[in-house]
Amino acid sequence: MTDATLNGSGPGKSSSLTARDARTKRRNASEKRFQAYGMIAIGIGLFFLVVLAFTIIRSGIPAFTKTVVDVEFTITQAEYEAAESELFKTKAYQDLFISKLEAQLQERGLEVDFDADAIERLLGKTGGTIREYYQGNSNMLGEPVRFELAASSRVDGYFNGRVTREGMQDSRFLMKTDLDIVDALHEAGIMKSAFNWNFITGADSGVDNPGGAGIGASVVGSFFMMLVVLLLSLPIGVAASIYLEEFAPQNRFTDLIEVNISNLAAVPSIVFGILGLAVFIQFMHLPQSAPLVGGLVLTLMTLPTIIISTRASLKAVPPSIRDAALGVGASKMQAVFHHVLPLAMPGILTGTIIGLAQALGETAPLLLIGMVGFVARGYPDGIVAGFTDPNSAMPAQIYTWAARADVAFYEKAWGGIIVLLVFLLTMNILAIILRRRFERRW
């Protein structure tokens, strides 16, 4: 200001406050430019987000539908016993089903040529479903039962456009002529698309059975892991932060601890995986592939995040509140637990949920403690088993599927990503709601 009056020297040079001089214009222009840069940056971010969301949804949606063969047939007591006496029982059921379907199609007089081999190529692995049904409902033997059984992954691909007549090569999995049968069956209403509930509720399947693969079991695995993380990292993290923030003396030792906590937050997660393998499995002999161990490893990873965010929210509580509490005669602990902590709670919860969400998406440490492979093969049969029985987690399951040869599993992997994102979004929304509800402003 002083400079301006000195340089402007005298009243000769008239300037108005309303008319903009060149310098003001330059300043305004540079502000406009900066705003434009900001908008471009946001635009680029949004563009990538839209592309990502679009790709995920487009590639993942097919995982939620499946092609089924809708037929009614009867299995007699004798056929059931014959199948049960085999070593490979599910194959016997599959063969039974194929022969019955073939007979039915003969009866209907389908206009295309077909044989048992072609029908076998069109079907997924159905024997397991049939056997499971009759084991639970043996009273239905001899009665006609209506089944919706999965078609093969390639027929599935034909229905959702992944397999086309032009693009496909004849192989022992599917011949071009088989597609004529598929079209005829579709017209007859025997083959149709249905919502794939099994994908959401089911467990992992063998590599030759993409139709039977589901993410449900690994969702349960992730859930139990998150439970372990929550139960351990929240109390430990909060206790550590309260002590460090409110009680601990400021000296070299606490400084060292603080620095190390910040460093720990930046340690790559795979390191925790190796640590988990060495300490929890090889030294403490906890079970392999168990959500308990996964949870312990992820707890180590989440702790620094929680401690840092908890300390930040404790710091954000105005000192006047502590002073007032101490002033009316509260002990330090009373002041912290009755006044400071409740006010810091929304921040702590947000930090915790963000830490959990981070842990939920983590795959690298799980590689080393045996949660990748054919692991999520069924639901645990109880709460304790949920912690200790081998299970996978969502990101590990997605990783496993993405590496399999059959392209149908690639679709499942995208579908799994959608489920994972829904899970994450739910957690984040929960964090936002909690913060909105309990947030206090000064």
Add this chain to the structure above:
Amino acid sequence: MSFVKLTASSLAIAAVSATAAAARDNVQVAGSSTVLPYASIVAELFGENTDFPTPVVESGGSSAGLKRFCEGVGENTIDVANASRAIREKEIKACADNGVTDIIEVRIGYDGIVFASQQSGPEFTAFEPSDIFNAIGAKVMVDGEVVDNPHTNWSDFNSDLPEAEIAMFIPGTKHGTREVFEDKVLLEGCEATGAMQAMMDGGMNEDDAEDACLDVRTDGKSVDIDGDYTETLARIDANTNGIGVFGLAFYENNTDKLKVATMGGIEPTTESIASGEYPVSRPLFFYVKKAHIGVIPGLKEYAQFFVADEIAGPGGPLSNYGLVADPELADTQSKVENETTMSESM
């Protein structure tokens, strides 16, 4: 808000779970990612067809699996190790040092290794081991001299091959597949082109010459893939001239994207691999800890189920997925039946 209570209860849960974990009732398998698909098929069927729980199959590679297998005896160690190569002397010794002395070796069948390129790419339809060696060997024979590999196009050394840039994607060194690739392709090619003889004439002993034969050029024309075949496939999708090394089963699942080349004039099929005509194939194994039979429920049954005619035989689900059935499956079955360990069968 009692954090003390929370912590105490969570610790209690952890303790209870740890004790409950003492009794394991499922078979635990780990090892080769090549065997993993087959093992996962068998595991799923085993769970569906028997009253035993479905086994857990982890991947990680043959060496990692055998290492864990050899960690000792007890419920906290794995029962079965899958391997895409035979167990090594060193590993048997490591096993014995940790008390794992009785090992049953089970050969489940053969896996063919194929060379495939983009369906619409250049006409890579026939290779000889010498072509592959000439393309990616670190030192090759040119005009009777061993020199650093100068080739940039396939047609540089074999006019029958297309004039396309060399870009090979080969399995990384941690894969069991690499060993077969080295033994059956690079070494063969090295001998066939005379490079090995020339190196030995140049003063190297046989072992050193063999090692030198297995060296792969490092100028980016040959890329090691440490991931699995899906990664190789992605690389080939992105590169018209790319040639990848795949397992037969993987290729057969992706015939609409890949075309396969013959090796030594033989097309890779389950038949040509079973008969031994197709040169690049290898046996697949799993190893069972005998001490765990009778302790872990379903372990022996799992091994028997795996090698049963209905499963591993021709026409079974494994051969349908791409495993080449073992002609001597009956021997393997009796080996499992009698629990014949490796030391007994020698």
